[in-house]
């Protein structure tokens with residue numbers, strides 16, 4: 001495991017799922033971590049101790065995000081890494097879904113990532129050591145989701161925002177990359193894991209034959225932020241157990257293999 005001693009990280013959405021797994025990995029590797037999340041109760045019930053601080057943060061509010069960055073700098077003496085993980089979707093079809101649902105999902109997923117890059121990037125620039133930003137997009141940036149147009153479009157936006165930010169932040173020694181998870185077993189998706197047809201159809205499409213555990217996303221995300229990815233910038237890492245490549249019909253019988 002890479003040693004992150006002396007590194008300061010801010011993780012949004014840190015109270016649950018993928019964000020909590022990223023936080024655990026970073027902390028175990030020696031980093032100081034500011035856990036930023038909207039859910040005050042979960043933050044309070046989560047990990048605490050040396051090299052950990054929490055900040056109740058709504059990533060759709062610029063003032064909250066700026067304050068979380070300031071808290072990290074004040075508590076740990078600077079900021080090196082930002083993980084923009086917070087996200088959720090309010091589903092609804094293009095024709096009949098709520099316009100407020102559309103706006104709030106885009107504001108959270110795309111707007112929240114923008115604010116994390118903006119204020120986190122400024123704090124990293126101010127710290128002056130260079131650093132890295134990792135944005136959690138989704139396989140839905142490439143694959144549409146029925147009723148999820150706002151989420152899928154916003155996640156596709158996160159992928160391009162990642163490239164654009166990488167272009168602009170490189171002069172400050174900051175790399176920006178994205179992770180595109182497929183299906184991960186977290187509170188966001190628990191409703192789908194009831195042994196019913198949705199779970200069966202999902203797992204049938206995944207070469208791994210199962211959803212990911214949160215730590216299987218944390219590994220790639222932390223890799224992108226660390227020194228082993230020093231030459232990786234402005235790109236996306238699809239972490240989906242081979243889901244995206246299963247769209248073509250299975251012609252193995254015709255090939256005879």
Ligand SMILES: NC(=O)c1ccc[n+]([C@@H]2O[C@H](COP(=O)([O-])OP(=O)(O)OC[C@H]3O[C@@H](n4cnc5c(N)ncnc54)[C@H](O)[C@@H]3O)[C@@H](O)[C@H]2O)c1
Pocket residue numbers: 012013014015016017018019036037038039042057058059060085086087088108112136137138139180181182183184185186187188189
């Ligand atoms: N679980 C999956 O299958 C999956 C797949 C692809 C992408 N993702 C993405 O991964 C990220 C993490 O998802 P997860 O599965 O760990 O979900 P999760 O629900 O377990 O965690 C999301 C966290 O974000 C926080 N959050 C929500 N709105 C917020 C806001 N406005 N400000 C601050 N925090 C807020 C929640 O309180 C929660 O702690 C999300 O961006 C999600 O879209 C998840």
